[in-house]
Amino acid sequence: MLRRPMPSLVPDRLAEHDSDPIVACEGVAKRYGDRLAVDHIDLAVPAGLCFGLLGPNGAGKTTMLRMIYGATPPSAGIVRVFGLDVTQHTRRVRMRLGVTLQENALVEVLSAVENLRIFARYHRLPRVTSERRIEELLDFLELRSHATLPVRALSGGFQRRVAIAVSLIHRPELLILDEPTTGLDPAVRLALWERIRELRSAGTTVLLTTHYMDEAQRLCDRLAILSAGRVVADGSPAALIRQHLAAQALELTLPAGEDARVLAEIRDVRTLRMGRRLVLFADDATALLETLRERGRTGDPSAVVVRPANLEDVFLALTGTALEGDA
Amino acid sequence: MSVSRYALSVWWRNLALYRRTWKLNLLPNFFEPLLYLVSIGIGVGAYVNEMAGMSYVAFLAPGLVAVAAMNGASFEVTYNAFVRMNFEKTYAAMLTTPIQPDDVLAGEILWAMTRSFLYGGCFWIVIAAVGLAPLPASLLALPLIPLTGLLFAALGITFSLRIPSIDLFSFYFTLFLTPLFLFSDVFFPLQERLSGGWLWIAEVLPLLHPVRLMRHAFRGEWSPILVWDLAYVIGLSALLLVLAARATRRRLAA
Numbered sequence: 001m002l003r004r005p006m007p008s009l010v011p012d013r014l015a016e017h018d019s020d021p022i023v024a025c026e027g028v029a030k031r032y033g034d035r036l037a038v039d040h041i042d043l044a045v046p047a048g049l050c051f052g053l054l055g056p057n058g059a060g061k062t063t064m065l066r067m068i069y070g071a072t073p074p075s076a077g078i079v080r081v082f083g084l085d086v087t088q089h090t091r092r093v094r095m096r097l098g099v100t101l102q103e104n105a106l107v108e109v110l111s112a113v114e115n116l117r118i119f120a121r122y123h124r125l126p127r128v129t130s131e132r133r134i135e136e137l138l139d140f141l142e143l144r145s146h147a148t149l150p151v152r153a154l155s156g157g158f159q160r161r162v163a164i165a166v167s168l169i170h171r172p173e174l175l176i177l178d179e180p181t182t183g184l185d186p187a188v189r190l191a192l193w194e195r196i197r198e199l200r201s202a203g204t205t206v207l208l209t210t211h212y213m214d215e216a217q218r219l220c221d222r223l224a225i226l227s228a229g230r231v232v233a234d235g236s237p238a239a240l241i242r243q244h245l246a247a248q249a250l251e252l253t254l255p256a257g258e259d260a261r262v263l264a265e266i267r268d269v270r271t272l273r274m275g276r277r278l279v280l281f282a283d284d285a286t287a288l289l290e291t292l293r294e295r296g297r298t299g300d301p302s303a304v305v306v307r308p309a310n311l312e313d314v315f316l317a318l319t320g321t322a323l324e325g326d327a
Numbered sequence: 328m329s330v331s332r333y334a335l336s337v338w339w340r341n342l343a344l345y346r347r348t349w350k351l352n353l354l355p356n357f358f359e360p361l362l363y364l365v366s367i368g369i370g371v372g373a374y375v376n377e378m379a380g381m382s383y384v385a386f387l388a389p390g391l392v393a394v395a396a397m398n399g400a401s402f403e404v405t406y407n408a409f410v411r412m413n414f415e416k417t418y419a420a421m422l423t424t425p426i427q428p429d430d431v432l433a434g435e436i437l438w439a440m441t442r443s444f445l446y447g448g449c450f451w452i453v454i455a456a457v458g459l460a461p462l463p464a465s466l467l468a469l470p471l472i473p474l475t476g477l478l479f480a481a482l483g484i485t486f487s488l489r490i491p492s493i494d495l496f497s498f499y500f501t502l503f504l505t506p507l508f509l510f511s512d513v514f515f516p517l518q519e520r521l522s523g524g525w526l527w528i529a530e531v532l533p534l535l536h537p538v539r540l541m542r543h544a545f546r547g548e549w550s551p552i553l554v555w556d557l558a559y560v561i562g563l564s565a566l567l568l569v570l571a572a573r574a575t576r577r578r579l580a581a
Contacts, residue, residue, distance in 0.1 A: 105420030122424035
């Protein structure tokens with residue numbers, strides 16, 4: 001297992017000014033017929049960070065990414081990557097970024113090495129350079145043992161690694177990952193997160209979409225939560241939790257009609273309904289639990305849980321289940 | 328259009344895949360002409376003393392080279408291109424790299440021409456081996472093979488870019504390419520079977536022109552009508568490719 005970032009993974013060109021964002025979107029919108037898939041989004045991805053776009057299916061995450069790498073032009077607004085207008089300088093921008101699509105677009109009858117060669121051709125890399133980088137990537141993503149088998153004979157986890165490898169063939173300064181770990185088992189996800197962290201520490205800016213909250217919380221330095229084509233919140237995972245909920249969560253199991261009775265005389269608590277469970281957010285959930293116990297309002301006592309509030313709570317509060325309490 | 332050297336990357340990708348499967352792909356290319364020549368040329372030909380002043384099998388040979396070129400190009404830009412575009416997401420992956428939609432189109436057309444050359448070339452070799460391709464005149468047929476491929480690549484991709492479902496290709500093959508195969512001077516000389524007015528209408532048929540060029544090349548003859556044939560092939564290809572470039576951009580960059 002490879003444990004240290006390889007010097008060769010450092011992008012050929014780092015952004016000239018670290019303070020300038022790698023990706024800057026201003027008032028970006030995308031319209032498909034009557035549907036506004038992306039609704040005037042402002043977004044800045046700082047250099048050297050791992051930035052996550054979160055949102056339910058259909059929130060506009062993939063469309064946003066496609067505009068960022070210039071696969072489709074925005075209907076309004078401007079997308080700048082490396083300071084360049086993507087619509088005007090599509091080729092120049094794409095020479096410096098790599099994209100792993102949601103679906104592995106690999107040639108399935110060919111091997112990992114052959115697929116890497118194809119992507120090296122897409123970037124018109126000189127033969128010597130591409131062979132060297134293929135060797136590096138086989139080590140980095142631990143593909144060597146499966147390097148010459150047809151991709152279709154590989155497991156889902158290996159196929160995903162090949163798909164990520166091909167998007168790194170030209171040492172991009174910006175790596176875009178569209179749902180990198182969807183459908184993979186926990187061990188493979190952990191391994192991929194480690195690789196993504198290594199790339200980031202070597203200087204690559206990472207922009208990813210996910211709807212796994214644990215992935216976003218553990219991997220991303222900054223997040224933007226998208227809902228119906230808009231950014232509804234952004235910031236670091238910890239700041240989002242602090243800002244939108246509270247440090248701790250108290251989960252109770254209660255019939256849906258009893259919320260008002262339980263919450264009577266309790267102030268400054270935000271709540272979230274998830275089916276039979278009522279979640280209350282407070283900076284000191286234990287104290288809140290004591291108060292409720294004294295009043296005998298905890299529902300089934302064996303099902304009470306006190307835990308730290310997490311991103312999943314924020315996400316549900318902002319995009320799905322209605323957030324109640326004092327806003 | 329802004330075709331660049333990146334079109335060659337698209338072409339190379341198809342070649343890399345073809346190199347894995349060429350042995351399986353190429354062998355039928357040698358058998359198909361033999362089957363036609365034996366069945367129709369020799370079997371049916373036994374009942375035909377001569378056609379247009381030559382043995383029937385000799386009449387048939389050049390037309391079948393054009394048909395091989397047509398088929399070689401057509402499969403690439405129909406089923407294969409449709410799968411790459413809609414199922415395998417090959418083009419979506421290309422558009423994450425410096426490759427642009429115009430390069431994708433140009434690369435695919437170039438590859439279809441390559442396939443048509445392999446297909447038609449095999450056919451030509453078989454025909455030459457059995458003495459049906461008079462040398463050196465029929466060498467002129469060789470550059471006509473990818474030219475025929477260009478025309479049918481342009482026609483096929485135009486269709487592929489417009490249809491919503493892969494099932495519709497059966498219409499293209501059964502109701503477009505098969506009638507062309509049967510009524511484009513390949514099996515019988517149209518001008519001997521059609522009256523004047525109809526003869527002009529037959530000039531619309533795309534396969535007629537490559538077949539006529541091919542047949543003249545085999546005989547080493549020149550005729551002024553070949554100018555019209557060449558103009559038709561190049562002109563229609565160019566027109567369709569301009570429209571296809573627009574459709575490709577719309578489809579891939581939506």
